[in-house]
Amino acid sequence: MNTLIRNVVLVHVAVLALAFSWIHGGARPDLLLPVIPWLAAFALEFLLIFPQAKSTETLSEARSRVWGALARDPLLYAAVALTGLLVIPLFNVAGSPVFDEALKQWRNPTPPLAWLPSCVKTDEHAVLLLWFPPVLIAALAAKHGILKKGKRQLLELLCWNGAALALLGFAQQLTGAKGIMWEGDLGSQFFSTFGYPNFAGAFFTLLFALSAGLWFGRASDNVIGPNAGNAPRLDAASFMGQHYLLVAVLLNLGAAVASLSRAAILLCAVITAVLGVYMLLGAWQKTETGGRIKLLAALGAAVFLAALAFKAFAPTGLSAEVRSITPDSVIERVTGRGYYHARAAKEIFRDHRVFGVGGWGYPHYVTQYLKPEELPRMQIVGGANVHNDSLQFLAEQGWVGYGLLLVCVSLLVVPLFVQALRLSREGATSDAGAFTFPTPAWLYRWPAPLVGVFVGTSATVCHSLGDLPFRNPAVMIVWVLALVCASGFIPAARK
Numbered sequence: 001m002n003t004l005i006r007n008v009v010l011v012h013v014a015v016l017a018l019a020f021s022w023i024h025g026g027a028r029p030d031l032l033l034p035v036i037p038w039l040a041a042f043a044l045e046f047l048l049i050f051p052q053a054k055s056t057e058t059l060s061e062a063r064s065r066v067w068g069a070l071a072r073d074p075l076l077y078a079a080v081a082l083t084g085l086l087v088i089p090l091f092n093v094a095g096s097p098v099f100d101e102a103l104k105q106w107r108n109p110t111p112p113l114a115w116l117p118s119c120v121k122t123d124e125h126a127v128l129l130l131w132f133p134p135v136l137i138a139a140l141a142a143k144h145g146i147l148k149k150g151k152r153q154l155l156e157l158l159c160w161n162g163a164a165l166a167l168l169g170f171a172q173q174l175t176g177a178k179g180i181m182w183e184g185d186l187g188s189q190f191f192s193t194f195g196y197p198n199f200a201g202a203f204f205t206l207l208f209a210l211s212a213g214l215w216f217g218r219a220s221d222n223v224i225g226p227n228a229g230n231a232p233r234l235d236a237a238s239f240m241g242q243h244y245l246l247v248a249v250l251l252n253l254g255a256a257v258a259s260l261s262r263a264a265i266l267l268c269a270v271i272t273a274v275l276g277v278y279m280l281l282g283a284w285q286k287t288e289t290g291g292r293i294k295l296l297a298a299l300g301a302a303v304f305l306a307a308l309a310f311k312a313f314a315p316t317g318l319s320a321e322v323r324s325i326t327p328d329s330v331i332e333r334v335t336g337r338g339y340y341h342a343r344a345a346k347e348i349f350r351d352h353r354v355f356g357v358g359g360w361g362y363p364h365y366v367t368q369y370l371k372p373e374e375l376p377r378m379q380i381v382g383g384a385n386v387h388n389d390s391l392q393f394l395a396e397q398g399w400v401g402y403g404l405l406l407v408c409v410s411l412l413v414v415p416l417f418v419q420a421l422r423l424s425r426e427g428a429t430s431d432a433g434a435f436t437f438p439t440p441a442w443l444y445r446w447p448a449p450l451v452g453v454f455v456g457t458s459a460t461v462c463h464s465l466g467d468l469p470f471r472n473p474a475v476m477i478v479w480v481l482a483l484v485c486a487s488g489f490i491p492a493a494r495k
Contacts, residue, residue, distance in 0.1 A: 005050050005059075006050075006052055006053070007052070007150070008046045008050045009043065009046045009047055009050060009051055009052060009141055009142075009145035009146055009150075010052070010145075010146050010150045010153065010154055012039065012042050012043040012046055012141070013043055013138050013141050013142050013145075013146070013154065013481070014154060014157050014158075015039060016036070016039040016040060016043055016134060016137075016138050016477070017138065017158060017161070017474075017477045017478060017481060018161055019032075019035055019036060019039055020032075020036070020134075020473045020474040020477050021161060021162075021165060021193065021203065021474040021478075022165070022193055023035065023193070024180060024193055024195065025180075025192070025193045025194035025195060025196070025199055025200065025203070025472065025474050026199075026472050026473040026474035026475075027194070027195055027196065027199065027472060027474075029126075029127045029130055032130050032473075033130065036130055036134050036473075037130070037134070039134070040133065040134035040137045040138070043137055043138060043141045044137050044140075044141065046141075046145070047066065047137075047140065047141040047144065047145040048063070048066070048067070049063070051063060051065075051066040051144065051145040051146075052145060052146050052147045052150055054147065066144045066145060069144050070140065070144055073140070073143070073144070073411075074407075074411055075136075075139065075140065075143070075408060075411040075412070076140060078404060078407045078408050078411060079133070079136035079137075079139075079140065079408060081404055082132060082136070082401070082404040082405065082408065083129070083132065083133045083136075085117055085355075085397075085400060085401055085404060086125075086128050086129055086132065086133075086359070086401075087129070088116055088117045089116075089117045089118050089119035089122075089125050089358045089359070090119070090122050090125065090126060092111045092112055092113050092116050092117065092118045092119070093111060093112075093118065093119055093120070093121070093122055094108075094109045094110065094111035094118040094119065094120060094357075094358070095109040095120065096109070096120050096121070096364050097109070097364060097365055097367075097368060099368075106368040108365075116355070117355040117356075117358065117397075117398075117400070117401070118355065118357075118358055119357075119358025119359055119361060120357065120358055120360070120361045120364045120365075121360070121364075124358075124359060124360035124361075125358045125359035125360060125361075126359075127359060127360065128359040130473065131471075131473045131476065132405075134473070134477070135473060135476050135477045135480055136408065136480075138477055138480065138481060139412065139480045139481065139484050142154060142481055142484045142485060143484045143487075147488075148487070148488040148489075149488065150488070151484065151485040151486075151487065151488030152449075152485065152488040152489060154481065154485050155210060155214065155449070155481070155482065155485040155486075155488070156214055156245070158207065158210070158478055158481065158482070159207055159210055159211035159214060159245070159248045159252065160248055162203070162204055162207035162211070162248065162251070162252045162255070162478075163211075163247065163248040163251040163252060165192045165193060165203075165204075165255070166192065166204065166251040166252060166254060166255035166258075167251065168192045168193065169191045169192030169200070169255055169258060169259075170254070170255075170258065172191075172192070173191075173258065180192075180193055180194075180195060181193070189260060191255065191258060191259040191260070192255065194259070194474075196472075197259045197260050197261045198259075198261045198263060198264070198463075198467045198468070198469070199469065199472045199474070199475065200255070200256075200259035200261065200264075201256055201259040201260075201261025201263055201264025201265075201463075202261070202263070202264065202460055202463050202467070202469035202472070202475045203469075203472070203474055203475050203478065204252050204253075204255040204256035204259060204264065205256045205264045205267050205268055205271070205456070205459055205460070205463070206456045206457070206459065206460050206475065206478055206479060206482070207248075207252040207456075207478065208249065208252040208253045208256055208268060208271065208456070209271050209275070209452050209453075209455045209456025209459060210449075210452050210453060210456050210478075210482055211245060211248040211249045211252050211452075212249050212271070212275050212452055213275070213448050213449040213450070213451055213452015213453060213455070213456070214245050214248075214448075214449050214452065215243070215245035215246050215248070215249050216275070216278075216279050216448040216452075217447055217448035217449045217452075217489070218242055218243075218245060219242045219243055219245075219246075220279070220448065253268060253272075256268050262325050262329075263333075263463050263466060263467055264463075265325065266325050266330070267459045267462065267463060270459070271455055271456070271459055274455055275451075275452070275455060278448075278451060330466075333387070333466035333467075334465045334466045339379070340366075340369075340370055340371070340374045341366075341379075341383075341385075341386045341387055341388070341391075342386065342388055342391055343369075344362075344366045344369040344370065344386075345362065345366075345386040345388070345391040345392055345394070345395040346391065346395075347369045348361075348362065348365050348366070348369060348395040349391070349394045349395045349398070352395070352398060353398055353399055354398045354399060354400055355397065355398040355400055355401065356393075356394065356395055356396045356397045356398035356401060356402075357395065357396055358396060359396055359397075360384065360396070361395070361396050362384065362385070362386060362392055362395050362396055363383065363384040365395075366383070385468050385471065386468075387466060387467050387468060388464070388465060388466065388467075388468075389464040389465075389467075389468055389469070389470040389471060390402070390464065390465075392468070392471070393405060393470075412480060412483040412484065413483060415487075416483055416486055416487060419487060419490050420446050420450060420490065423445065423446065423490055423491065424445040424446070447489040447490065449486065449489045450486050450489050450490065453482045453483065453485075453486040454486075456482060457479055457482055457483060460475065460479050
């Protein structure tokens with residue numbers, strides 16, 4: 001099998017993820033529409049026709065294996081059910097709520113079929129079909145059409161894509177660009193291809209954690225079992241072979257901070273602390289007294305250089321954003337206590353529990369749930385969002401839609417967690433004898449890239465409690481693919 005056919009699924013999944021991030025950060029449906037459906041269709045087609053084949057099987061045998069695995073995968077049926085649920089409202093439009101001046105009350109129109117999901121506007125609801133089906137197709141294609149080595153390569157490629165976008169953002173800042181790709185004047189804060197700072201912050205924060213996990217796995221020889229776990233080393237004795245991924249780590253971290261997203265700055269600090277302790281404990285255990293002194297010196301130098309870089313290269317406004325991060329502001333943002341969005345979304349959900357009000361229905365319904373004293377300070381810019389993904393999906397998709405979303409997420413997270421627990425528990429694989437854990441074994445029962453995936457995806461979930469990272473397909477597809485590709489770092493189970 002030639003190289004192109006062997007890797008065609010990998011290439012198309014990667015291109016789909018790159019397209020979401022490079023096309024205005026995934027936030028312009030008009031630009032996504034001519035591209036994304038075709039890329040998703042090709043990824044699905046090549047999954048069924050040209051999946052990656054193992055060295056012991058023919059392409060025909062690989063197809064049979066993949067088709068059988070797809071047929072048994074509940075994620076496929078959950079994805080089909082969610083897609084069907086999102087298609088129905090396109091043919092069951094209710095229209096916008098209307099305020100009756102005579103009666104001084106709101107009238108919510110009834111859709112043609114009141115017992116089916118509906119939406120306010122077809123074109124607004126249809127945007128969700130540019131998000132969820134392509135992302136789920138990418139997940140299925142990566143899960144079943146790409147082998148372990150390909151998954152490792154895909155995850156690293158996503159990290160380098162983030163690094164490239166970071167360089168673009170830094171170039172725009174250095175040249176004083178007023179708009180994305182130097183086009184026009186956006187009139188608001190942006191970074192790289194993302195017109196909304198919190199989208200950029202969530203995107204680069206996730207990739208910072210992923211690239212840090214990949215780098216530490218390679219730099220520390222964090223491999224579990226012979227020939228298992230991490231991607232093949234370029235040159236075990238070479239500094240560049242061990243540490244070249246540190247470039248992606250620093251670029252993604254710098255981009256997350258430069259986005260001026262307070263959530264990203266806070267989460268990057270937490271991720272740095274968590275992964276820093278994780279890495280230092282292992283390095284401390286492996287070194288003698290002299291090495292530990294050098295380690296402490298290197299740590300001090302790194303902290304000094306980071307502070308110096310922060311002082312010298314910090315973008316305008318960063319200090320103000322850092323000072324505004326207080327415990328009260330974090331609690332207020334997560335709870336929604338300081339504004340009306342969380343309360344209004346809960347009340348919309350209370351009145352439309354089963355199917356919600358349809359995609360982007362929240363901004364059409366929110367006005368009628370405002371108190372008189374809240375009307376004068378109604379949010380215009382950014383007011384279309386609850387700034388809490390779960391509450392907005394509940395209000396717009398109801399229990400049924402939100403439940404299907406949780407089912408899809410569970411079908412990605414639970415199997416991965418079960419594999420990780422099995423790795424901790426088992427002492428042998430089918431082809432490698434006993435597992436060989438890095439030192440100290442109690443800390444490194446899981447490969448470092450897997451730890452990076454769990455930390456990064458958890459950070460995005462935390463971010464979604466006070467903002468909307470999962471309403472951006474560029475963030476969503478990286479989040480989903482990270483969970484799928486993490487299994488590429490786990491040795492095969494004993495048969």
